[in-house]
Amino acid sequence: MTVLRRLSTQRSAALALAVVALLVLAAIAAPVVGWLTGNSPTEFHGEAVDPALGGLPRGAAGGISAEHWLGVEPVNGRDVLTRVVYGARVSLLIAVFATALSVLLGTTLGLLAGFLGGWVDTLIGRLMDLLMSFPGLIFMIALISAAPGADRRLLLVAVLGFFGWPYVGRIVRGQAMVLARGEFVAAARVLGASRRALLLREVLPNLTGPVLVVATMSIPACVATEAGLSFLGVGVQPPTPSWGQMIAAAVPWYAADPVYFLIPGAFLFATVLAFNVLGDAVRDALDPRSQRR
Amino acid sequence: ASNGNSAGDAVAVRGGTLHVLSSIDLEHLDPARAYVTSSQDVGRLIYRTLTTFAPAPGPAGGTIVPDLATDTGRPSDGAKTWTFTLKEGVKYEDGRPVTSKDVKYGVERTFAAELPEGPPYARLWLAGGEAYKGPYLSPAGLASIEAPDDRTIVFRLNRPVSDFGSAVSLPMFAPVPQDKDTGVGYDNRPFSSGPYKIERFEAKKQLTLVRNTSWDQATDTVRKGLPDKVVIDLNLDPAVVDQRLIAGQGEDADAVGLEPIGPASVGRVLNDPQLKQRLVTGESINTRFLSINTKRGPLDDVRVRQAIAYALDKDALRTTRGGPIAGELATTLLPPTLPGHAAEDPYPSKDGKGDPAKAKALLAEAGHGAGVTLTLDTPATAGGKAQGEAVQAALGRAGITVKINEISSSAFYSTVGSPARQHDLVIDGWTPDWPGASTYLPILFDGRLITGEGNNNRAQYDSAEVNKRLDEISTMGDPAAAQAAYGELAKRIMRDAPVVPFLWDKAAVLVGPNVTGAYGHTAFVGRLDLVSLGLRK
Amino acid sequence: MSERSKRKVEHSALLETRDLVKRFPVRHGLTRRLAGHVTAVDGVSLRVDPGETLGLVGESGCGKSTVARLLTGLERPSSGTVRFAGRDLDAPDDPAVRRELQLVFQDPFSSLNPRQTVRQILAAPFRYQGLTPDEPVERLLARVGLRPEHADRHPHEFSGGQAQRIGIARALALRPKLVVCDEPVSALDVSVQAQILNLLKDLQDEYGLAYLFIAHDLGAVRQISTRIAVMYLGSVVETADRDTLFATPAHPYTRALLSAVPLPDPDTERTRERIVLRGDLPSPLDPPSGCRFRTRCPQAADRCAAERPVLRVLADGHEVACHYPEFDQ
Amino acid sequence: MSLLTVRDLTVDFRSGVRAVDGLDLDLSAGQVLGVVGESGSGKSVTSLAVLGLLQGATVRGEIRFDGRELTTLDQRSLRRLRGDRIAMVFQDPLSCLNPYYSVAFQIAEAYRAHHRAGRREAHKVAVRMLERVGIPEPERRARAYPHEFSGGMRQRVMIAMALCLEPDLLIADEPTTALDVTVQAQILDLLRELRAEAGTAIMLITHDMGVVAGLADQVVVMHQGRAVERGTVREVFHRPQQPYTRGLLACVPRIDGPLPHRLPTLEATA
């Protein structure tokens, strides 16, 4: 919690925290936003678009109006604002769960590798090398399209988490290795601590800092990758909105209806930026020596 | 439909480089394997077939005219034997004459398992075709194709086929000299008998055609061969193709699109009079429909299917494809561009926007007042997604919950073509291989042709009455009567609502300001007929 | 204690090592090629009697810390034995043995877990041993001169000297018989050094502890030790009673070492005779043949290169490993 | 004549720490000034302030070197002075040598910063300097990298680097603290020799009273940024005026003399 306090004293970090909080709030309160604006994320508004012009939204700036605050989607006239807030739910949830998965896997395996060393380290190290030399995106697409029946959201979480853990693992392994050689671990060993106790009581608590930093950094990476995957055609199933899904749908329209393209893009950018700023700030807060700011 | 800008001041000049911009890949150049429209359209520049489509806009384009052959074929033996005579003076790119043996060899190649993808007619119709494995395994050849001399070729069929003369317009009836056959490799470099030969082909990237100097305009009534060079850029981003053509600058002034413009470009083009002038709209013989799996759940009840037919918002579906420019809302199976079309609207709604009330009533009558839940298979493409959502929204109004099952586009056809793996609904469509219903209704609605894999009858529609009628029509000697009979049968099928037609396609293609002779061709689903294009100087 | 009485209790040595050897593989460069083995500890035999302090001195890299790690089970010997309180220490994780043999580290901060409070750190020995603390943390703190309110602070809130006190308190928690102190004062300021040395002495007086006190600072060793062993390149070259060692060092290395320590007195410092050794400590990867010290020894002879001297008794309690020990002085 | 005069030197760090607080120093040419004090007493900061190498700190007071006021000198002139007339040897020789360059390069670099000299010539100077500070086989060892040297040899390299320009003043900040006593004795011998030969003035910073006793002419004892005691080495060691100095001398355990059961401690730092 001291970390949180230190964060709030930094202006940029406080701002980023506010943005993230606002987004989370919007995501949670998505139905409220729908109710306020009187729109649902899946309802078509044929009257808001002009079929004769290929479904271009009627009115200026992508059909921004009193009913549709951020305009409507071309072709089907769905409300962009409602879809953006519902999309935030999906995108953030996937990112958070994927991060949780990769942190769990990465911490466990990285800890074991770094602490136990020897063949365990070799094995896990090789596994991480292997996973990191995979062309990840190609693989994610292939894996997701290989399992067509499953729930895409779970699949995305699984795939993002699975390909993300080596990055956590590498950092944890390095730290655990240093810590395992450290004198306070030696002290505990001299006192007769079991391996389990060494791992859980002495080493693990000292990893919370780096893990927290990679986790904060991993969330925006997951949001962006999820969007990228949607862009490449393997996102969540329609009509569930996600930001990547929306951007992907808007790509052909970027010249005809730039507003439609810019809005989910801007949300995505703001989110990723906010998390990145936050990640930096967390790192600085945890590491007083850091002279980054 | 506009006939493009070929009229007026257009002065077609020989020479120049024509650019063709395509957002997809030419699947195959090998005539044995070419079966998609763009391959056929491009193929016409490279090789000649026994007959071919007339190079003309509108319904005239559906007419079959002689190409390699001197006429459209002479049937005998009750249309079970077809004889063609080759024109004199038709030469390959190396100057040697095209012989009937090459045509025979070309057809035989299509039997080889290495060269799949092509149309099935040779295998289905030629006597002894079922057992033949292609020239690589049986070099002796197929006896039912005879080449008594260099200019005569005779096909012996296992059944009467009244429109075999149309069938031989397919690329698989193009000549292939045996010594030039490189098997699978032929796909990259087919030997030219047409006005252009291949200079360079990089799959999914670019095809460069240069003039075949051995080609003689005098032997060819179809192709104009105006540009010196044709460069086809493949696999471009569709939006980029549209934007380049809209800008029409530099080389792009000499460019045409191979595919219709995307929905996102429609507004820009139609709002700009100058651009609108460069938009060429062609009619097509393609019909789009929603297939309803008649074998599953509540869908075996005709009232449920009819409810879907009423509920479907055809207009919304059309909007996903670009609005009115993409075609007319369909009410029948056979489009007006096909002989045998008979106008009717068995499931009417205002402006084609669907009639949810009627649909609800029908559902209630069928005992599904509480609603039903169905699964729609769509390809995981932007278009598939948009159409799926339109179906979902429209049927949702009538209390039908639709779940969308996205399938990667590579797996899409094998999934929906497998009765075991397909779900309830699928957005579908069909283009006959030549104008007429004979390569349409029998393939799609003959219940006896339902197969475990590669199934085309995605409604799994199997009506003894319809099957019987299909057999009767296939033996009709008079093509006109047969087409009329197909028209009536189509109406009959619509009563059972196994499919809900929603769009009779049109294609709106952009051409560069410097291009002449552009028109949409029915046989190429309304896209440009490449053989007539030329450049202004 | 007189020399004589010490002889008598020989059979009841608290800690005794015999020919301890520890080799480490050394890898180098990009290829991580095995460059050879460092023999960090090369046949060390030591004994520590109950209640005494054995000082272990030597220059950096001579293997002092490795000895400490071998004794406390942090490292397994390549060969040789350790006997502690009459038992062979070959089961290094035997908690009961561990309890009586504790370690104090050089760097007071890195030996304390930064995430734990002092209370947690001082409770750890009991938790790891599965015991219930027999005295409150505050008592333990008081024993090393800290105040009760220090219990709930984190290590970084202390000065170096205070942190070292916590380390000592942790080592004392289980009431060990022997505490190995690996350079416990090297990282501290001179004024704090004195305090810690005094504390260690007080604790020894109070609890009858024995120490193995490792240092490179001869002054500190002299201050606290009863007996002193001098190490050079992995081996003990001389062992003697404190006063004997400082008065009559027999090994040339010991003599050089003593003469090199600067004395804080301008007059003596400027006039006394100095033995300045040539060169550096040889690489333990490739030690010299025979006597390890011969490359820097002012009186090396041929024999020194051929034959490795073993520790031999020079006088009562005075052992030296040299072919030509100095008897005079 | 005084070579270096420091008057009322005060250094404040941005963090609010006053590291040096009104310090006066005097050092004559060819003399050795010992600056002793405990960790954090401001010894290193003082030396850096003299060279103008302090960053993020405000330096007030006077630093006169050879008649020139250094605190107001422009960067260019100050740079010319560094290395050329005032050289410095730091405490931890490993981290003070750049691991990416050979030792000869690093010595030659210093030479070339102040002399017009070709690479080859500078290299020769470097080899000569290495030989002078007692590195065996200087020709061969010149091409070696710092990590291939032992601690004592690295410190010799540092000294060679400092002396290659024959400076008037050598500031040695704990030159032997990281070294073993036997090696320390070698380095101190080297410094003694250099001073005798070249007459270089040395400001010797250390916390080891013994080192000062053996080498210094004048001594300044620092405590919390101030000079608490100053005088000739004899005065300070034999008749210390301040209790702090007395404590400092007494609390260090010695290898000679009487052995107290408990060491006296400095109360101030408890």
Added chain:
Amino acid sequence: MILYLLRRLAVTAAILVVICAITFSIFYLMPADPAQGACGKACSPERIAEIRTTLGLDRSPVAQFGDYLGGIVTGRTYGTGERAVQCPFPCLGFSFQTSQPVWHLLTDRLPVSISIALGAAVLWLTVGVAAGVVSALRRGSLWDRAAMTAALGGISLPIYFTALVLQYLLVVQLGVLPYPRVVPFTQDPAGWAESMVMPWITLAMLYAGVYARITRGEMLDSLGQNYVRTARAKGLPERTVVRRHALRPALMPIVTIFGMDLGALLGGALITESVFGLPGVGKLAADAIAGADQPVILGVTLFAAAFVVLANLAVDLVYAVLDPRVRAVG
């Protein structure tokens, strides 16, 4: 050293085989049936079976995998008899879709990918490193804060977003650049550069941000090193101090990351190439996945992985050359 290289190469090969095996098995799970795809819209089950045989899909997966690996090492022959097709070393098979040798497809597209990757790399290295160095030297200044904010922004921008916004501004609105198309460098260097500018900027926006941040951090680190203080104490000009004593060590980690990024980029500029429709290896991969073109996906995956692994090896070797501490004791 030779032995070491051989060992590393062996490990590399082993990793590639494992990657190959995993990729192979994943495409076994994929629902798309290449035979079905090849059969076209008018197809019979018998025909499908026939095609399966010719494609070798009826053999056991293990046997197919064996054939595949064998093909890479020794080349292999497809089909039998008169129409047998020789696929020379290194045979990665033929594309199901285009019947072209995969190796040929890859080498065909590599120039485009290399153009994109190298050009972008030059851009981001110069911009990123320069910005990072200046920021580090003027820590806390307005420039520093502006540069770091920009860097963070660059990092947070999704590639396709940057790409399309650039395209919208530069091409659609301002018309200063043409739509990206393939112009071989050898034919028309100016056109080549023009067509590559947007992909370069797009990638450089992202990576320059990353590199600026890394450079700044590393520079701050090395500027705080004692040897930098030594260099200043020697009286070296500040420029020399920065260049020689601060930048050089700071570049070491950058070299590492750069090697890995470049390796990854060559095999995987998936999104950039897709957005700009440039037919490089990444686009090849995207298309192959969309078309379930198993041999091509396998080929690209292996190729990309090989790049990453070899880049790692190269980085290690470069490290050994640059860092005397590693170079030592060879």
